[in-house]
Amino acid sequence: MFFWYNKNIMQKIQKIIPLFLVAILFIPLLAFAQTANQPVTDQVFKAKVIKILEEKNIERDDGSKALQQNLLLRGLEKEWKNKEFEFHGISDIDVAGANIYRVGDKVLVSETKGGEGDTEYYILDFVRSGYLYLLAFIFCVIIVVIGRKKGVKSLISLIVSFFIVIKFIVPQIINGGNPLVIGVFGSLMILAIIIYLTEGWNKKSHIAVASVFFSLLVTFFLSWIFVYLTRLTGMAQEEAIFLTGINNGMINFKGLLLAGILIGTVGVLDDIIIGQVESVRQIKKANPNLSNKEVYKAAYEVGNTHLGAIVNTLFLVYAGASLPLLLLFYLSPSGTVSFTQAINNETIVTEIVRTLVGSIGVALSMPISTFLATILLKDKRPV
Numbered sequence: 225m226f227f228w229y230n231k232n233i234m235q236k237i238q239k240i241i242p243l244f245l246v247a248i249l250f251i252p253l254l255a256f257a258q259t260a261n262q263p264v265t266d267q268v269f270k271a272k273v274i275k276i277l278e279e280k281n282i283e284r285d286d287g288s289k290a291l292q293q294n295l296l297l298r299g300l301e302k303e304w305k306n307k308e309f310e311f312h313g314i315s316d317i318d319v320a321g322a323n324i325y326r327v328g329d330k331v332l333v334s335e336t337k338g339g340e341g342d343t344e345y346y347i348l349d350f351v352r353s354g355y356l357y358l359l360a361f362i363f364c365v366i367i368v369v370i371g372r373k374k375g376v377k378s379l380i381s382l383i384v385s386f387f388i389v390i391k392f393i394v395p396q397i398i399n400g401g402n403p404l405v406i407g408v409f410g411s412l413m414i415l416a417i418i419i420y421l422t423e424g425w426n427k428k429s430h431i432a433v434a435s436v437f438f439s440l441l442v443t444f445f446l447s448w449i450f451v452y453l454t455r456l457t458g459m460a461q462e463e464a465i466f467l468t469g470i471n472n473g474m475i476n477f478k479g480l481l482l483a484g485i486l487i488g489t490v491g492v493l494d495d496i497i498i499g500q501v502e503s504v505r506q507i508k509k510a511n512p513n514l515s516n517k518e519v520y521k522a523a524y525e526v527g528n529t530h531l532g533a534i535v536n537t538l539f540l541v542y543a544g545a546s547l548p549l550l551l552l553f554y555l556s557p558s559g560t561v562s563f564t565q566a567i568n569n570e571t572i573v574t575e576i577v578r579t580l581v582g583s584i585g586v587a588l589s590m591p592i593s594t595f596l597a598t599i600l601l602k603d604k605r606p607v
Contacts, residue, residue, distance in 0.1 A: 407483025
């Protein structure tokens with residue numbers, strides 16, 4: 225009874241789906257096109273530690289010790305190239321978590337000019353980009369060697385996803401756009417491009433993108449409802465403090481939170497949906513005589529074995545990101561924070577809502593994609 229449907233209606237749906245997907249991809253680019261504000265450039269440049277001028281050990285009230293340093297630096301770029309200057313790290317101010325530098329370390333330096341013309345230099349952090357480039361190179365080589373043609377497509381889709389986040393989603397949110405709407409369309413664009421690049425323009429890809437759309441729709445409504453019910457403001461994250469004054473306070477933090485939930489769910493949806501559509505295709509190919517109900521049941525069993533691992537992965541990703549916060553509550557100095565009090569904290573609640581809503585969206589994507597693939601894929605037609 226679950227698979228009784230009007231064939232004429234389904235044929236029309238199959239013709240409309242590709243047009244609908246194209247609209248999803250390109251309408252948002254037109255609707256949200258705005259000119260991003262030019263970022264304010266700071267006087268930050270790279271330098272190298274060439275000499276340790278002085279070091280001083282200080283003892284904190286809790287008995288721990290810290291090392292302060294005065295360093296001689298040499299600029300490595302821009303107008304500071306080959307110019308030598310000093311960084312005065314020894315002072316009465318104790319900077320928690322300050323780095324310890326050695327001769328030869330490359331660092332990021334900020335130049336600050338005072339009202340009287342005096343110039344101060346502050347070390348911001350180590351220069352880590354070189355090691356990141358090396359790690360990225362190793363990653364690309366392994367993906368291409370193992371995945372070959374599909375690995376190359378995966379790398380291209382990764383670059384496109386990064387481009388959409390950096391050049392579309394982030395600028396639109398900064399310019400005062402609705403983060404939730406931008407997040408929905410941005411997520412759809414990312415997954416649609418990934419699917420079409422890796423799987424090609426075919427019926428299987430159309431079904432996968434349609435499944436993503438319906439799964440994200442469910443995730444959107446659930447996240448909106450429970451963010452409202454739990455009265456989350458989106459201001460619990462530490463980073464939100466630094467964004468409050470951006471663009472005259474135009475950023476919608478609650479919408480930003482909802483957009484983050486959707487984007488975080490996107491990566492997992494791709495895996496399970498493509499897997500389910502392919503399972504249906506292979507089952508129909510292996511036994512064309514099976515009824516739709518039998519195909520659905522067989523593919524559903526395959527999805528069940530995959531679903532547990534996927535949901536658990538999503539939970540562990542969020543739990544791992546929140547681990548320092550969980551430790552902070554566990555080691556509360558007062559020792560009076562109960563489990564109920566801890567999970568009532570907005571930061572903890574935010575992660576719980578994010579994890580559970582995302583997991584529900586992922587769980588529902590399995591029967592949704594299986595159903596659509598079962599009724600729309602035909603074993604006699606190439607996909």
